[in-house]
Amino acid sequence: MSTSDARVRRPRTEGDGRARRGPTMGDVAERAGVSRTTVSFVLNDRADAGIPDETRRRVIDAAAALGYRPNAGARALAARRSDWYGIVTEIVTAPFAVDVIKGAQDRALEQGKFLLIASSESEVATEAAGIEKLLEQRIEGLLYAATWHRAVHVPDIVREVPAVLVNCFDADGSLPAVVPDEVGGGRRATQRLLDAGHTRIGLVTLDPAIPASVGRRQGYEEALDAAGIPVDTSLVVAGDATADGGYSAASELLDRADRPTAIFCGNDRMAMGAYDAIKERGLTIPGDVAVVGFDNQELIAAYLRPRLTTVALPFQEMGARGVDMLAALTAGQSIGTEIVTIDCPLLERSSV
Amino acid sequence: MSTSDARVRRPRTEGDGRARRGPTMGDVAERAGVSRTTVSFVLNDRADAGIPDETRRRVIDAAAALGYRPNAGARALAARRSDWYGIVTEIVTAPFAVDVIKGAQDRALEQGKFLLIASSESEVATEAAGIEKLLEQRIEGLLYAATWHRAVHVPDIVREVPAVLVNCFDADGSLPAVVPDEVGGGRRATQRLLDAGHTRIGLVTLDPAIPASVGRRQGYEEALDAAGIPVDTSLVVAGDATADGGYSAASELLDRADRPTAIFCGNDRMAMGAYDAIKERGLTIPGDVAVVGFDNQELIAAYLRPRLTTVALPFQEMGARGVDMLAALTAGQSIGTEIVTIDCPLLERSSV
DNA sequence: CCTTCTTACTAACTCGCGTTAGGAGGGAAC
DNA sequence: GTTCCCTCCTAACGCGAGTTAGTAAGAAGG
Numbered sequence: 001m002s003t004s005d006a007r008v009r010r011p012r013t014e015g016d017g018r019a020r021r022g023p024t025m026g027d028v029a030e031r032a033g034v035s036r037t038t039v040s041f042v043l044n045d046r047a048d049a050g051i052p053d054e055t056r057r058r059v060i061d062a063a064a065a066l067g068y069r070p071n072a073g074a075r076a077l078a079a080r081r082s083d084w085y086g087i088v089t090e091i092v093t094a095p096f097a098v099d100v101i102k103g104a105q106d107r108a109l110e111q112g113k114f115l116l117i118a119s120s121e122s123e124v125a126t127e128a129a130g131i132e133k134l135l136e137q138r139i140e141g142l143l144y145a146a147t148w149h150r151a152v153h154v155p156d157i158v159r160e161v162p163a164v165l166v167n168c169f170d171a172d173g174s175l176p177a178v179v180p181d182e183v184g185g186g187r188r189a190t191q192r193l194l195d196a197g198h199t200r201i202g203l204v205t206l207d208p209a210i211p212a213s214v215g216r217r218q219g220y221e222e223a224l225d226a227a228g229i230p231v232d233t234s235l236v237v238a239g240d241a242t243a244d245g246g247y248s249a250a251s252e253l254l255d256r257a258d259r260p261t262a263i264f265c266g267n268d269r270m271a272m273g274a275y276d277a278i279k280e281r282g283l284t285i286p287g288d289v290a291v292v293g294f295d296n297q298e299l300i301a302a303y304l305r306p307r308l309t310t311v312a313l314p315f316q317e318m319g320a321r322g323v324d325m326l327a328a329l330t331a332g333q334s335i336g337t338e339i340v341t342i343d344c345p346l347l348e349r350s351s352v
Numbered sequence: 353m354s355t356s357d358a359r360v361r362r363p364r365t366e367g368d369g370r371a372r373r374g375p376t377m378g379d380v381a382e383r384a385g386v387s388r389t390t391v392s393f394v395l396n397d398r399a400d401a402g403i404p405d406e407t408r409r410r411v412i413d414a415a416a417a418l419g420y421r422p423n424a425g426a427r428a429l430a431a432r433r434s435d436w437y438g439i440v441t442e443i444v445t446a447p448f449a450v451d452v453i454k455g456a457q458d459r460a461l462e463q464g465k466f467l468l469i470a471s472s473e474s475e476v477a478t479e480a481a482g483i484e485k486l487l488e489q490r491i492e493g494l495l496y497a498a499t500w501h502r503a504v505h506v507p508d509i510v511r512e513v514p515a516v517l518v519n520c521f522d523a524d525g526s527l528p529a530v531v532p533d534e535v536g537g538g539r540r541a542t543q544r545l546l547d548a549g550h551t552r553i554g555l556v557t558l559d560p561a562i563p564a565s566v567g568r569r570q571g572y573e574e575a576l577d578a579a580g581i582p583v584d585t586s587l588v589v590a591g592d593a594t595a596d597g598g599y600s601a602a603s604e605l606l607d608r609a610d611r612p613t614a615i616f617c618g619n620d621r622m623a624m625g626a627y628d629a630i631k632e633r634g635l636t637i638p639g640d641v642a643v644v645g646f647d648n649q650e651l652i653a654a655y656l657r658p659r660l661t662t663v664a665l666p667f668q669e670m671g672a673r674g675v676d677m678l679a680a681l682t683a684g685q686s687i688g689t690e691i692v693t694i695d696c697p698l699l700e701r702s703s704v
Numbered sequence: 705c706c707t708t709c710t711t712a713c714t715a716a717c718t719c720g721c722g723t724t725a726g727g728a729g730g731g732a733a734c
Numbered sequence: 735g736t737t738c739c740c741t742c743c744t745a746a747c748g749c750g751a752g753t754t755a756g757t758a759a760g761a762a763g764g
Contacts, residue, residue, distance in 0.1 A: 021432070024750055035714045040752060050711060072488040073425030073434070074750035077719045080373070082425070092454040095447045095651070098471075102443065105471055114485055117469045119450075119457055133466055136424040243655040269655060276657055279631075299447070299651040303595040303621060305628055376720055387744045392722060402741060426720035429749045 023066040032062035039063070043070070072114075076138060083113050085326055086134035087143040087319075088127060089166075091119040094147030095297070096315050100166055103319030104143055111327060113140075124155070131157050141326035143319070144168070149179055149211050162329040166322045167315070169339055176325055177339045178318045182212050185311040185344030186219020186264075189292045192309065193262040194227050196290060196352050202253040202260035203236045204246060204270050216266060216294060235260055239270045246270025250277035254289070261289060262352070268293040268300040271308055271351075290352040306350035314342040375418040384414035391415075395422070424466075428490060435465050437678055438486035439495040439671075440479060441518075443471040446499030447649070448667050452518055455671030456495055463679060465492075476507070483509050493678035495671070496520070501531055501563050514681040518674045519667070521691055528677055529691045530670045534564050537663040537696030538571020538616075541644045544661065545614040546579050548642060548704050554605040554612035555588045556598060556622050568618060568646060587612055591622045598622025602629035606641070614642040614704070620652040623660055623703075642704040659701035666694045 025043075029036040034055060041049040042059040051059075062068075076082040085108050089097045105115040116137055118130030134142065135157070142161050146152055146168035153171050154163070165177035193201050203220050206213040221231050237252050239245035246265055253260055254277055265271040271293035278289050285291055285306055293301060293310035301308040321340060328335050377395075381388040386407060393401040394411040403411075414420075428434040437460050441449045457467040468489055470482030486494065487509070494513050498504055498520030505523050506515070517529035545553050555572050558565040573583050589604050591597035598617055605612055606629055617623040623645035630641050637643055637658055645653060645662035653660040673692060680687050 021749095026750080036751085037714055037716095037753080038712085041713090044752080046753095049713085052712070055712080069484075069488055071429070071490060071750050072485075073428045073490060074719090075752075076425045077423070077429060077721090078750075078752040080719070080752090091450045095450070098443045098447070098450055102471060102473070109481070114489075119454060121454070129461075132421075133424075136422055137466075138423060138425060243657070247657075272655055297651060299649060300655075303624055303652075305595065305599075373719095378720080388721080389723080389744055389746095390742085393743090396722080398723095401743085404742075407742080423720050426749090427722075429751085430720075430722040432722090432749070 022071075023068045024071075025068070027066055028059065028063045028068050031066060032058045034059060082138045082140055084116055084137055084139045085113050085141045085143065085323065086116045086118060086131075086137070086139035087145060088118045088120050088130055088134070089143075089145035090121055090147050091117070092121055096295075096313065097145060097147055099315030100143075100145045100319040100322075103316030104166075104323050105319075106316075107320035107323040111323070113323075115323075128155055128157060131155065135161060140330050143322045143326065145319070145322075149182065151211075162326060164322045164325045164329070166318050167313075170337070174337055176329070176335050176337055178321045178325065179211075179339060179341055180313050180318065180344050181341040182215025182344070183219040183222070184341075185294060185313075185346075186216035187223045188219070188344070188346045189216075189264050189294065189311050190220045190223035191227075192346055192348070192352055193264065193290060193292060194223060194229075196262070196286075198260075198262035198290060199229055200232075200258065200260040200262070201235065202250075202263040204239045204249040204253075204263060204265045204274065205236060206239065206241050206266040206270075208238065212294075213266060220264060239266060239273075241267060241269065243269050243273035243276075246273030247277050248273070250274035254278065254281055254283070259289075262291070263289060264292045265294065267295045268297045268308060268310055269295075271310070272300050272304060275304055275308075286350070286352050292352060296347055301347070301349065304351075309347065309349045309352045311344050311346050314344055317342045374423075375420050376423075377420070379418055380411065380415045380420050383418060384410045386411060434490045434492055436468055436489055436491045437465050437493045437495065437675065438468045438470060438483075438489070438491035439497060440470045440472050440482055440486070441495075441497035442473050442499050443469070448647075448665065449497060449499055451667030452495075452497045452671040452674075455668030456518075456675050457671075458668075459672040459675040463675070465675075467675075480507055480509060483507065487513060492682050495674045495678065497671070497674075501534065503563075514678060516674045516677045516681070518670050519665075522689070526689055528681070528687050528689055530673045530677065531563075531691060531693055532665050532670065532696050533693040534567025534696070535571040535574070536693075537646060537665075537698075538568035539575045540571070540696070540698045541568075541616050541646065541663050542572045542575035543579075544698055544700070544704055545616065545642060545644060546575060546581075548614070548638075550612075550614035550642060551581055552584075552610065552612040552614070553587065554602075554615040556591045556601040556605075556615060556617045556626065557588060558591065558593050558618040558622075560590065564646075565618060572616060591618060591625075593619060593621065595621050595625035595628075598625025599629050600625070602626035606630065606633055606635070612641070614644070616644045617646065619647045620645040620649045620660060620662055621647075623662070624652050624656060627656055627660075638702070638704050644704060648699055653699070653701065656703075658703050661699065661701045661704045663696050663698050666696055669694045 025036050025039045029039045039059050042051055042056050091097045108115045118134055120127030120130050142163040143166055145166040150168050151171040152168045165175055169177040205217055224231050237249045239249035263274055265274055271291055283289055293308050296310045296312035301310045377388050377391045381391045391411050394408050443449050460467045470486055472479030472482050494515040495518055497518040502520050503523040504520045517527055521529040576583050589601045591601035615626055617626055623643055635641055645660050648662045648664035653662045
């Protein structure tokens with residue numbers, strides 16, 4: 001059997017074989033009576049190719065009639081440009097990681113990019129495998145998002161592609177990052193309590209070793225300073241970031257002779273515990289004690305009674321900004337290792 | 353300028369041009385001193401090609417030395433098989449959608465598939481655009497997941513590819529689906545209360561029009577029937593699925609002369625409200641009134657005090673099972689329009 | 705009528721890889 | 735010394751697109 005005999009061209013007619021494949025540009029070209037190149041020019045809107053409207057219309061009609069859908073893989077191969085960004089994050093263990101994804105995906109779509117998501121559930125192996133998979137897809141850039149604001153050591157593989165860290169920053173300081181403005185958030189929360197007339201404001205802190213704790217506390221102190229109120233460190237107690245921790249810490253504050261009239265909790269979970277401590281003592285919120293949380297965990301903040309005034313972490317904005325930085329990076333702009341901070345807005349509800 | 357002059361082969365040496373691209377199979381072949389075909393055979397583990405271990409090793413070493421990474425797009429193009437599944441879901445508006453993704457992604461990875469995620473935030477346009485994008489990636493199958501168990505009308509485009517519905521079912525009944533076993537869950541929750549000795553068990557239902565409400569109530573009645581306890585419809589009150597709704601409904605039950613000693617709440621949010629109603633009356637949980645929820649919303653169930661005993665929706669299992677069905681579908685097996693139900697386990701904590 | 709532009713298109717190559725048909729080389733059987 | 739078979743490997747296509755260089759046809763200018 002000669003070579004030419006062997007090369008049987010499978011006809012693209014209806015009633016083809018089993019595995020039906022979608023129409024290709026060739027099919028569109030044939031139907032429109034033009035070459036494949038022309039189809040490519042029309043569908044990619046290449047203005048410099050001088051395709052008259054009449055031809056353009058024929059091509060577009062043919063594509064529509066056939067239900068033509070471009071093959072992203074083939075396009076990426078030929079164009080040497082995938083239009084994909086990737087994001088690695090712990091999606092399940094962190095309910096708000098989805099907000100980062102949402103923000104990033106929306107912004108990516110605006111730019112004609114598609115966001116591939118790899119979930120790494122804190123398992124280093126899964127994470128590495130996920131990133132590897134993303135690189136096999138030839139993503140143009142990578143977003144590496146953490147579930148809580150901290151310094152991270154990213155795996156080396158991350159450095160093989162333009163990357164931006166979200167809600168975390170590189171321990172080596174060699175990668176650009178987007179993080180929440182914890183200080184501003186802490187200041188804003190405290191200011192809200194000051195505005196409501198409180199002067200004895202308790203603070204329940206998180207683990208003092210983490211950036212969130214440091215920043216929020218700094219904001220608290222800055223706000224007090226600005227108001228001319230001396231910081232009373234006995235009003236600052238440490239919790240363990242859970243509802244129970246908040247309960248204990250709040251109890252400690254409430255059982256003082258000169259108990260504070262307001263409590264700024266390091267996060268919403270602790271605020272939840274603080275609520276219990278306050279109610280248990282027959283005190284009312286915000287009448288006797290006002291409460292402000294941090295994180296805006298919807299399920300807690302919106303459903304506590306009364307609804308909790310809290311500071312929101314700007315996850316969506318961070319995701320979107322991350323994509324912007326990625327776009328700048330891949331466009332060849334050097335954005336260095338800048339760390340961008342995003343504002344944390346105060347959400348007023350009924351606990352102040 | 354002649355054609356042959358124009359075709360300048362860009363050398364693949366180091367110090368190449370700007371846009372560095374990763375090594376290809378050709379590079380690996382060259383380094384290993386074999387043909388590209390051989391490399392392909394080795395890397396794809398084609399046992400029928402009779403490649404001796406020595407050659408195999410040379411290829412693998414060369415690939416490792418060069419840091420070769422296959423190009424997924426090119427591979428999909430040549431193999432006419434993408435190894436990708438897609439999933440569309442409302443990721444942000446539903447905190448538990450991520451569990452479906454997690455379950456599906458893990459199972460997919462086990463099968464050597466990668467899961468592409470498109471988030472459709474209840475916006476029909478976004479959803480359609482997302483699915484369109486997935487189809488452009490030539491996914492082999494699609495998971496369509498809803499945030500709450502219900503009948504859905506899927507967009508026509510879904511039918512262009514093997515698809516399985518997750519946590520919802522086709523209103524036309526023409527697509528396979530995986531849904532939670534609401535009846536079993538309701539039965540299990542009620543049984544737990546019966547086992548604890550309760551006989552007057554209140555039920556706070558959800559909107560009676562939705563499958564979750566119907567199923568859970570049916571389970572409640574089945575369990576009572578099986579225990580020989582007549583169903584007292586005055587113990588069944590409707591809530592509005594929020595904490596406030598649970599508060600009102602529970603209050604109604606608690607203010608009866610013959611108040612129930614246990615309350616089965618249609619979901620955890622309502623249980624949260626019920627807690628408030630119970631505590632407000634100076635009653636204790638579970639001493640005076642036992643409570644069981646449904647949904648296992650971690651933030652609520654695990655942080656309420658006392659911690660809430662509830663029934664979990666098997667999101668991860670549904671996701672995994674959906675992938676299995678997709679695998680069967682794409683393997684050409686006809687699985688019809690079967691609707692598979694997955695057990696909802698009872699999670700015992702401290703409210704019973 | 706012949707050149708020179710435009711305008712409107714296309715042939716042919718490329719991207720990185722899977723795959724099929726076949727070929728070179730060596731040993732065993734006749 | 736053929737012939738035959740195995741073992742090991744490769745040439746050459748094709749997947750579905752983007753892109754470059756070039757050409758045919760008509761219009762404009764001389």
